Amino acid sequence: MSGRRSSGGWPVWRQFTGGDLLGRGAAAQSRRSLEITPRIASADKVVKSVCPYCAVGCGQNVFVKDGKVIQIEGDPDSPVSRGRLCPKGSASKQLVTNPGRPETVLYRRPHAAEWEPISLDEAMEKVADRVLEARDRFWQQETDDCTRVRRTSGFASLGGATLDNEENYLMKKLYTALGALEVENQARI
Template identity: 60%
Template sequence: MARFSVLGWPVFRQAKSKDKLGRGPAVESPKYANMRPRTEDADKVVQSVCPYCAVGCGQRIYVKDDEVIHIEGDPDSPISRGRLCPKGAASEQLVNTPSRQKTVLYRRPYGTDWEELDLETAMEMITDRFLEARRNHWEDFDEHGSPVNRTMGIASLGGATIDNEENYLIKKLFSAAGAVQIENQARI
């Protein structure tokens, strides 16, 4: 440990130097003199929207070698003006966590283990089940004979981890399919 010296005090350095207002070299710490911004090495900066809630805060995503190295608030965003909530500020961890699931997992009915499926197979399974539920539960008329053209076999519960545009498209998709049970976590 270095020995304490009054000569190292910023006030003493300020009085000794020409930096009378204490805004220059007199207050610079040797520890931080060689530090660089963590975003300096980024290959590119991509503008995006925070994935968590429906507010739509702007983000700047710093990318190096096709890997996200830092995410911060976008000061050009008219919504958030460069600010992010704690979840938005930590969204880099969402992308880079080693526990992030990158494959489709499926557990068969009455199964005890998960198995990996390729994306195309999983999408076909979802499509087949969606269309079957729509077909099996389609209602042209209600109990009073009024035309309803709906299905009660499909429901949607949207989450706050997708943005406004995705929620809008999901609402349109399910409405076009005849579903009436469409809700979002943000309203509950």
């Protein structure tokens, strides 16, 4: 009988004989589960955040160690999501820690086959020049019946689901101030 385990070590036996009928306490714990620590235990700080993927605004706890994100989980204090995240929200750590994430601005010149890195300042100048040129080229001050409209159909905006509510608010304000008519967001579509 030395090769057989006693039934006292079996979780179901401990559940029924140890007073933990629902199996949520000591009956469900193994020696190994008592020895392991959660991956967030070593975090230096927890930063409250909002999931960036859609307009719901689920709360997140971002666990940081040595200035780097080590885990992102649902915030149980959030009145919106009460600690729950959808599959995209649960995987949002990949958005900030993926080694394949570009960290420089890339530009492909007209008719070129390859992308080249350029400075952020140069990229911002290119974008600003093109937006202003398109705005001026397609500007409409008034309609044929002299109704003042002050608008442009030279560009449009389609925001992405990785922008948060504050970024989408600022984008809407910017494009409206520039006179754009078509301002939409992918999360609402």
